[in-house]
Amino acid sequence: MKSISLKSTYIKTSITAVALSIASTTWAAGPVVGQFLTGSSGGVYDILGGGLTNTINKHVDNMRLNPSNPATISRVPVQLNNGRAVLGIVQMDIINRAMKGIEEYQQPQPNVRVLMGLYDNVMSQVVLDDSPIQNINEAAGLKIGVPSEGTKMIVAGVYEMAGVPEDKIEWVYLSYAEIADALRDGYIDIGTLTAFPKNGTVEGLAATEGVRFLEADDSIQDQWNRETPINAFRKIPAGTYPGVDEDAAFYAVFASLIASTHLSDDAAYRIVKGVYENVDEVAAVHPAGKQISLAKTQEYIKEGIISPEQLHPGARKYLEEKGIKLQ
Structure with a gap:
């Protein structure tokens, strides 16, 4: 029985190794066939990734x-x-940790490179419109809803910088939908929610209860x-949500x-070229696609969000041809 098990393991390992070898060779010399990893079903990454996949398959030769x-x-x-997998969508703070092999990554992931910046996903600290809280520096002793430990770490860092120690806040772990319900019910004082591009959860809360950032x-x-360019503040434009008539930022x-x-x-x-030359198709799939541009990638490089060393050589070539300074 042991020899059969060992033989089976050997066969499976060999098949996997051959498959990976074939995939690498194929990507270099022939049609590119493989997965584009998007995000959770129905989320922005999923929708945007589907649009990018269609655009790439349609306009870039030998892509499936x-x-x-x-x-x-x-x-x-x-x-x-x-x-x-061939391509994927992920935020740059995760890429940094993956390439370094820190936090959730037990070892470095060196075979990953960046093709382009896509869009800013701006978080927010939401309160109901009738809340007396105005500024994050007033949060000591309050309950803040957060969707994950990773998000809480970043939010806590912002509060620490504003003079509110992490241990002076009661952190409550909830899904986005649960955060909205907890705000309505008064179970939490502040909710951490994505706010731009437009978030349906925030929009529903704004329409029924009224919100402020x-x-x-x-x-x-x-x-x-x-100090933290990889998670820099960005604007939530006025008018994104009903009743919110001033710009906000987080x-x-x-x-x-x-x-x-x-x-x-x-x-x-060819992928980078195909996406930039047909970006209107991607923008039609989701509002986040409207941010995709050479200027966005240039902004990320200039502000230290993307390091030139993280770029795929093929992407570097395209950017340099377009006059984008990488140093």
Whole structure:
């Protein structure tokens, strides 16, 4: 029985190795066939990734990509690193951790590169319109709803900088829908929700209860942006939600299109070119697509969100041809 088990294991391992080898060779020399890892079903990454997949397959020769939902967003770099997927969407703070092999990554994921910046996903601190709280520096002793430990770590860092220690806040872990309900019911004082591009949960809350976004002093925003560019503050434009007539701001995560290094330089170049030249098609799928541009990628590089060393060589070539300074 042991020999059969060992033989089975050997066969499975060999098949996997051969499959990965074939995938790498194919990506370099022939049609690119494989997965485009998007995001949770129905989420922005999923919708936007589907639009990007269609645009790439339509306008880039020898591309046959299939959109696929990863088990978790943190698995996207791992799958690309192992050559089990071709492209993916993920935010740059995750890419940094993956390439370094820190926090949720037990080892570095070196076979991952960036093709382009996509869009700013701006978070927010939401209160009901009749709340007496105006500024994040007033949060000591209050309950704040957060959707995950990772999000809480970043939010807590902002509050610490504003003079409110992490242990002076009661953190409540809830889904986005649960955060909205908890605000309505008075179970929490502040909710952490994505706010831009437009979030249906926030929109529903604004329409039924009325909401405001807490302020952070300009000095706090400036200091945070200098020290934490990978999660810099970005604007939530006035009018995004009913009854919210002033601009607001909170930290953002910066979504980017990433690729496996198994993807040849030529294929990466053609993907970048195909997306930029047909970006209107992607923008028609989801409002987040309206942010995709050469200027957005240039902004991310200039502000230290994307390091030039993280770029795929094929993407570097395209950007340099377009006059984008990478140093």
